[in-house]
Amino acid sequence: xxxxxxxxxxxxxxxxxxxxxxxxxxxxxxxxxxxxxxxxxxxxxxxxxxxxxxxxxxxxxxxxxxxxxxxxxxxxxxxxxxxxxxxxxxxxxxxxxxxxxxxxxxxxxxxxxxxxxxxxxxxxxxxxxxxxxxxxxxxxxxxxxxxxxxxxxxxxxxxxxxxxxxxxxxxxxxxxxxxxxxxxxxxxxxxxxxxxxxxxxxxxxxxxxxxxxxxxxxxxxxxxxxxxxxxxxxxxxxxxxxxxxxxxxxxxxxxxxxxxxxxxxxxxxxxxxxxxxxxxxxxxxxxxxxxxxxxxxxxxxxxxxxxxxxxxxxxxxxxxxxxxxxxxxxxxxxxxxxxxxxxxxxxxxxxxxxxxxxxxxxxxxxxxxxxxxxxxxxxxxxxxxxxxxxxxxxxxxxxxxxxxxxxxxxxxxxxxxxxxxxxxxxxxxxxxxxxxxxxxxxxxxxxxxxxxxxxxxxxxxxxxxxxxxxxxxxxxxxxxxxxxxxxxxxxxxxxxxxxxxxxxxxxxxxxxxxxxxxxxxxxxxxxxxxxxxxxxxxxxxxxxxxxxxxxxxxxxxxxxxxxxxxxxxxxxxxxxxxxxxxxxxxxxxxxxxxxxxxxxxxxxxxxxxxxxxxxxxxxxxxxxxxxx
Numbered sequence: 001x002x003x004x005x006x007x008x009x010x011x012x013x014x015x016x017x018x019x020x021x022x023x024x025x026x027x028x029x030x031x032x033x034x035x036x037x038x039x040x041x042x043x044x045x046x047x048x049x050x051x052x053x054x055x056x057x058x059x060x061x062x063x064x065x066x067x068x069x070x071x072x073x074x075x076x077x078x079x080x081x082x083x084x085x086x087x088x089x090x091x092x093x094x095x096x097x098x099x100x101x102x103x104x105x106x107x108x109x110x111x112x113x114x115x116x117x118x119x120x121x122x123x124x125x126x127x128x129x130x131x132x133x134x135x136x137x138x139x140x141x142x143x144x145x146x147x148x149x150x151x152x153x154x155x156x157x158x159x160x161x162x163x164x165x166x167x168x169x170x171x172x173x174x175x176x177x178x179x180x181x182x183x184x185x186x187x188x189x190x191x192x193x194x195x196x197x198x199x200x201x202x203x204x205x206x207x208x209x210x211x212x213x214x215x216x217x218x219x220x221x222x223x224x225x226x227x228x229x230x231x232x233x234x235x236x237x238x239x240x241x242x243x244x245x246x247x248x249x250x251x252x253x254x255x256x257x258x259x260x261x262x263x264x265x266x267x268x269x270x271x272x273x274x275x276x277x278x279x280x281x282x283x284x285x286x287x288x289x290x291x292x293x294x295x296x297x298x299x300x301x302x303x304x305x306x307x308x309x310x311x312x313x314x315x316x317x318x319x320x321x322x323x324x325x326x327x328x329x330x331x332x333x334x335x336x337x338x339x340x341x342x343x344x345x346x347x348x349x350x351x352x353x354x355x356x357x358x359x360x361x362x363x364x365x366x367x368x369x370x371x372x373x374x375x376x377x378x379x380x381x382x383x384x385x386x387x388x389x390x391x392x393x394x395x396x397x398x399x400x401x402x403x404x405x406x407x408x409x410x411x412x413x414x415x416x417x418x419x420x421x422x423x424x425x426x427x428x429x430x431x432x433x434x435x436x437x438x439x440x441x442x443x444x445x446x447x448x449x450x451x452x453x454x455x456x457x458x459x460x461x462x463x464x465x466x467x468x469x470x471x472x473x474x475x476x477x478x479x480x481x482x483x484x485x486x487x488x489x490x491x492x493x494x495x496x497x498x499x500x501x502x503x504x505x506x507x508x509x510x511x512x513x514x515x516x517x518x519x520x521x522x523x524x525x526x527x528x529x530x531x532x533x534x535x536x537x538x539x540x541x542x543x544x545x546x547x548x549x550x551x552x553x554x555x556x557x558x559x560x561x562x563x564x565x566x567x568x569x570x571x572x573x574x575x576x577x578x579x580x581x582x583x584x585x586x587x588x589x590x591x592x593x594x595x596x597x598x599x600x601x602x603x604x605x606x607x608x609x610x611x612x613x614x615x616x617x618x619x620x621x622x623x624x625x626x627x628x
Contacts, residue, residue, distance in 0.1 A: 005297065006175055009166060012288065016167025020157070023078055025056045025100060030072040030155060032063035032241040033234070033273055038070035043093040047073070050097035062242020064155025065396040066142055069111060074155070075100065080131055086111035105130040112137040114156075142393050145412055147374065149382045150358045151398045154242035159277050162284040165245040171290055173364035177253050178298045181364075186257040187213060190360065192368035194380030199225055199353030199458055200316070200431070200533065202379070202446040208350060211340040212258040215348035220260035222251050223344065223351040225321060226267040226274070229313040230429025231480065233460035235384040236354035238396055240267070240274035243358070244281040248304065250357030252290070253364060255302045258350050263304035266321055268311050278306060313430070313484035317532045318343075318351050320486065331486045332532035353458065355384055375401030379445030383459060387413050390420060390465030399444075406440035409463055421466045424548070428457030430477045430484075431537030433544030434470060453544035455537060469566035470549040471556055474542050475503045481538045492535030495526035499542060506553060507567040509560040516553055520546055565627040568612040572628045577602035579624035586616035586625060 029035070029044040048058050061074055069086035073096065076082050083105065085096055092109055099106040107130040114137055137143045148154075157164040165171075177186050191206030212220065224247060228236040239247060251263045267275055282304055285291040293301040307325050314320045315330040318339050324330040325344055343349020359381065363371050372380050379401040385408070388394045392414030399408065405425055409415065416422045424436045427444075433454030435442070442448050446456050464473070478500040487493040502519045505511050523539035523546075530536045546553065555561050562570040575586070575595075582600040587593075594610040597603030605616070617625045 006172075006179075009171060009175065012163045012166045014167075016161070016163035016165070019161060020164050020167050021076065021078075022057065025078070026059060026076045027051070027056060027096075027100070028059040028061045028074040028076070028158070030063055030070060030074070031060045032238055033271075034063055034067040034238075035070040035072065036273070039089060040071040042090050043071045043073065043088045046090050046093040047097055050094060050101070054101055056097075056100055060158050060160065061156065062154050062159045063238050063396065065146075065151060065238075065398070066111070066393070067395040068393055069395075072111070072155075075105075077105075081113040081115050083113050083131065083134060084111045084137070085109045107131070107133045110134040112140055112143075141414060142395070142397075142412055145403065145407060146398050147382050147400050148398050149362055149371075149374075150239060150246075150355050150384050151243075151396065152362065153246060154238060154396075157243065159242050159244055160280055162245060162281065162288060165243070169365060170245050170361070171249055173361040174249050174252055174256075174290065175296055176364060177256055178296050178300055183213060183257045183259065186253065186364070189368045190257070190363060193363045193371040194368075194375070195356065195359055195363065195371065196379065196446065197352055198355035198359075198383065198456075200455070202456060205352060205356055208340060208352070209254065209257050211338070212260075212348050212350040215341050217348045219262070219345075219347045220255075220258055221262050221264060221344045221347055221349040222254045222258065222260050223264045223266055223321070223325070223349060224251055224357055225316065225318070225351050225353045226265060226271070227309050227316045227321060228268065228271075228354075228458060229311070229316050229484075230431075230458055230460045232388045232462050233386050233429060233458050235386050235396060235459050237271050237274050239354050239358055239384075240271065241277055244274075244277050245285070246358040246361055247354055248278075248281055248285055248291075250360035251304060252295070252302050253360050254350060254352070254357065256300055258348070260348075260350070261302050263302065264325060264344065265304060265306045266315075266325060267306060267308055269308045270311055275306065275308065282306075312486075313480075314486045314532070314534050317534055320532065321351065322349065329486075331488045332534075334531060355459070376443060376445045378447045383444070383456070385459045385461045387461050387463070389425075389461075389463035390416055390422065390468070391463040392417055401445045402443040404441055404443055405435060408444065408461065409440065413463065416463075416465055422463055423466050423468055424464045424470070426454075426462040426464060426473070426541070427460065428455035428537075428540070429460050430481050431455060431534065431540055432457050432460075433540045434464065434473070434548065435544075436548045438548075453547060454540060467564050467566070469507075469562050469564035470545045470552045471503060471507055472562075472564075472566045474545050475500065475507055477541050478503060478538075481534070485534065485538075489529075489531035489535060491526045491529035492531070492538065495522055495530075496535075496538060498522055499526070499539070503542070506556050507562070508569040509556070509567075511553075511557040513557060515557070516546065516550070565614075571612050572607070573610055573612060573614070573617060574605055574607075574626055574628070575603050576624050576626055579622050581622050581624070583621075585619050585621070589615045589619045591615065 071088045073085045195205045196202040320330040320332045339349045384398045424434045523542045527539045580602040587595040594606045
């Protein structure tokens with residue numbers, strides 16, 4: 001089927017509306033990676049079997065962001081709001097199915113309701129009373145301060161159904177660009193919106209497009225950088241799994257704007273579900289005439305291919321990514337020339353990440369002023385973050401730029417688990433820094449985070465509780481960066497291992513006062529001398545922690561203690577005889593067989609054998625194992 005006109009797309013939109021809001025009950029399970037890991041496929045299997053032979057249809061959606069409450073199921077009853085049921089398993093899925101078959105709504109299993117609905121016939125399910133007791137999604141703290149733009153369709157549409165995307169306005173922005181706008185006016189709209197690249201450095205997107213358009217070349221490329229490598233970050237993966245067409249449409253618009261006829265998805269191979277859904281979405285777009293020749297009857301032609309990366313962190317850097325696309329070793333090269341002049345196969349190339357491309361259709365639809373009104377003076381629009389770590393509610397959130405760290409951590413994330421406190425947040429992945437709670441009133445935007453010694457990065461926020469040792473955290477990320485460094489330039493190749501040696505010695509009680517000065521000098525040398533962004537930002541966490549958490553380093557060095565009780569060489573475990581019940585649980589989990597004692601009698605730890613792994617501390621239910 002080739003959709004060559006707006007009338008054809010309108011027809012697809014109506015079919016998509018009928019799929020989104022059917023005249024019969026429909027239950028859709030959230031089947032993205034987070035849901036699958038929590039058991040969504042088992043829930044889907046139960047619901048599919050239970051609804052066989054009934055008027056209830058079963059489908060799929062992506063992730064709406066509240067990953068901690070997966071598996072989720074969305075229930076649509078004609079004429080009613082969409083209902084979201086959380087924390088499902090095979091048993092509760094059966095309870096949900098039985099209730100719906102009987103014509104009831106089990107409100108006790110419901111998380112919230114979405115207000116959007118379409119009166120598409122009446123239903124035999126009389127759930128009005130139960131539905132009224134289910135809170136609106138905006139009443140939940142997790143959603144209250146969010147503004148979905150990039151995630152507008154995530155968890156709403158079936159990611160494998162192009163017509164549902166079209167029903168939500170998909171590909172109408174592309175039609176508007178091809179029929180009503182010139183490439184220059186498209187670029188002007190993106191410039192005026194203030195959109196900055198969401199992949200790291202935050203370069204102004206429209207300016208990059210302008211450079212690529214002005215570059216001379218018979219062939220040009222647009223590239224989607226989906227090589228999301230930060231530990232704890234999974235924003236891009238979720239968009240690709242939940243709403244791939246928004247990214248595809250953005251890339252096609254970008255291709256039209258800069259004069260490219262070829263696009264490339266660069267996706268890490270660890271994202272098999274994302275790759276599967278991108279491939280399906282591309283095939284659907286070709287079938288509907290949205291990729292290929294004469295798109296919407298214009299002279300514009302454009303297609304997209306997929307290149308799978310091997311998971312090297314350095315390939316998130318543009319020039320290393322280009323080398324990988326060209327089947328060369330993923331190493332960065334000096335710039336200039338910049339990719340907009342000399343990129344893939346020597347041709348002008350415009351590279352943006354998943355979130356950046358997903359913003360484009362909405363900006364074209366709503367206009368640059370609409371987007372620019374959100375955010376701060378230097379950072380417009382919204383930002384998607386993965387919120388993980390020592391916090392009550394983890395998941396994906398999308399907030400306006402300028403939302404404070406405190407609002408994100410306490411209002412949206414619900415603060416720390418009971419009995420714990422939050423020490424800091426780490427933003428920007430291995431290239432970012434740690435921001436202590438003294439600065440939680442700071443607005444989240446590119447400039448503010450940089451001034452605090454961190455970066456926006458791709459959008460990972462890791463909440464650090466009082467059981468986190470900052471010195472050990474620096475050690476972890478230095479180990480990660482050392483492993484991921486390509487080794488091409490001397491500052492990164494030699495400087496990072498030397499920094500790691502110093503930090504490791506401090507965690508082992510072998511540090512000296514003068515090490516802190518040496519560590520700072522080394523970090524600044526690596527930061528100022530490395531070839532690419534990985535090396536230039538690698539010391540951020542070290543420098544930030546030295547400035548904001550210096551006392552933790554000093555306690556490790558002067559007292560040979562780890563206040564958080566993490567660094568094994570600096571802790572000692574013993575058993576309080578008065579609290580020990582003699583249950584033997586600690587002895588069973590001890591890998592070194594260092595714990596002994598008779599049943600129902602106080603146990604002891606042989607310090608010569610103890611490896612300070614902490615297994616006994618975690619296992620004891622009586623608080624008898626003491627960590628010093």
